[in-house]
Amino acid sequence: xxxRKIVAGNWxxxxxxxxxxxxxxxxxPLVANDDVDVVFCVPAIDITVAVEAAKxxxxxxxxxxxxxxxxxxxxxxxxxxxxxDAGVKYVIIGHSxxxxxxxxxxxTVNKKVLKAxxxxxxPIICCGETLTQREQGVTIDFVRQQIKIALQGVTADQAKExxxxxxxxxxxxxxxxxxxxxxxxxxxxxxxxxxxxxDEATAEAIRIQYGGSVSAASAPELFAQADIDGGLVxxxxxxxxxxxxxNYNK
Numbered sequence: 001x002x003x004r005k006i007v008a009g010n011w012x013x014x015x016x017x018x019x020x021x022x023x024x025x026x027x028x029p030l031v032a033n034d035d036v037d038v039v040f041c042v043p044a045i046d047i048t049v050a051v052e053a054a055k056x057x058x059x060x061x062x063x064x065x066x067x068x069x070x071x072x073x074x075x076x077x078x079x080x081x082x083x084x085d086a087g088v089k090y091v092i093i094g095h096s097x098x099x100x101x102x103x104x105x106x107x108t109v110n111k112k113v114l115k116a117x118x119x120x121x122x123p124i125i126c127c128g129e130t131l132t133q134r135e136q137g138v139t140i141d142f143v144r145q146q147i148k149i150a151l152q153g154v155t156a157d158q159a160k161e162x163x164x165x166x167x168x169x170x171x172x173x174x175x176x177x178x179x180x181x182x183x184x185x186x187x188x189x190x191x192x193x194x195x196x197x198x199d200e201a202t203a204e205a206i207r208i209q210y211g212g213s214v215s216a217a218s219a220p221e222l223f224a225q226a227d228i229d230g231g232l233v234x235x236x237x238x239x240x241x242x243x244x245x246x247n248y249n250k
Contacts, residue, residue: 003207005223006163006230007246008039008062008124009237010092010211011046020046023238024053030243032058036230038246039090040237041124044078051087062090062124065098068111080119091116092232094150095126096169106149113150117158124163124209124232125150127190131170139168140189147193156198160205164190165232171212173234180221183210187227216244223248 015023020042031038041062042050050061067077083091093116094109109125116123127146129139143166151159166186168178178186187208195203210222211232222228236242 003205003229004037005035005249006037006039006207006209007233008041008090008092008163008165008209008231009233009242010064010095011040011042011237012064012097012234013043014238015043015046017046017049020050021053024050024057024059026240027242028054028057028059030240031246033247033250034058035249036246039124041090041092047083047086047088060089061087062092063088063121064092064095066091066093066112066116066121068108068115080115080121083121084119088121090122090124090163092165093123093125094146096128096167096172100169106146109146109150110152113162114153117154117162122161122163124165126165126167126211126232128167128169128172128212134168134170139186143186143190144193147190148197151194151197156202159194159198159202163207163209165209165211166190167211167232173213175213177213177215177218178210180225183222184225184227187225191227214245216241216248219245219248 038058039060039062041064063083066080067074071079093112098104113123127143129142133142171178190208191203194206207229209230209232210228214231214233215236
């Protein structure tokens with residue numbers, strides 16, 4: 001089965017609303033590729049203008065985070081229904097920066113995943129190890145734990161629609177890219193973990209991205225791997241280079 005590639009940009013805390021419109025207009029012609037799902041995950045304040053700017057293009061807009069309650073006294077948080085109403089199709093959940101700086105846990109990630117699925121938003125679930133964990137030889141064990149907890153209560157049919165992003169923390173924003181072999185090895189292990197939790201068919205259907213200093217130069221080799229179905233791209237998603245990453249196959 002050929003899984004459709006998905007390349008998502010994670011803008012992080014960058015771009016004002018007016019800058020967001022400008023960037024989308026610049027990137028629109030550069031990211032046109034009918035063979036790839038293209039997603040821009042933008043800061044919350046940029047979502048409505050981004051959805052408007054992306055209309056008529058192949059770009060879907062995603063959020064970088066959301067809360068797991070429907071509404072209520074959660075100052076500063078954003079509910080899934082707000083995202084849906086604004087036109088959001090995807091949401092990044094459990095990015096290592098959210099875990100590190102904002103105390104997100106595997107359990108809160110799971111709550112957010114369930115809530116996103118309930119509202120028809122595709123969760124991009126992030127997992128990945130620190131440099132210390134890699135040196136200790138616990139990468140696969142650690143990532144398996146993250147995945148298993150994130151998917152608690154998710155059915156096989158729901159899991160098929162989920163996207164998983166493997167991002168070794170030591171490669172995010174550092175310019176250090178995991179070798180193709182390292183990236184593929186962990187993505188194979190993630191797929192094997194999904195097969196254990198569910199079945200082979202679910203494992204075959206689920207899309208697994210690699211993230212961590214993905215560039216126009218590294219994308220073709222990474223995306224050619226049997227178990228890497230695209231990328232979650234940070235810094236390069238804010239530049240014209242993103243077009244070359246999306247069009248890795250051209």
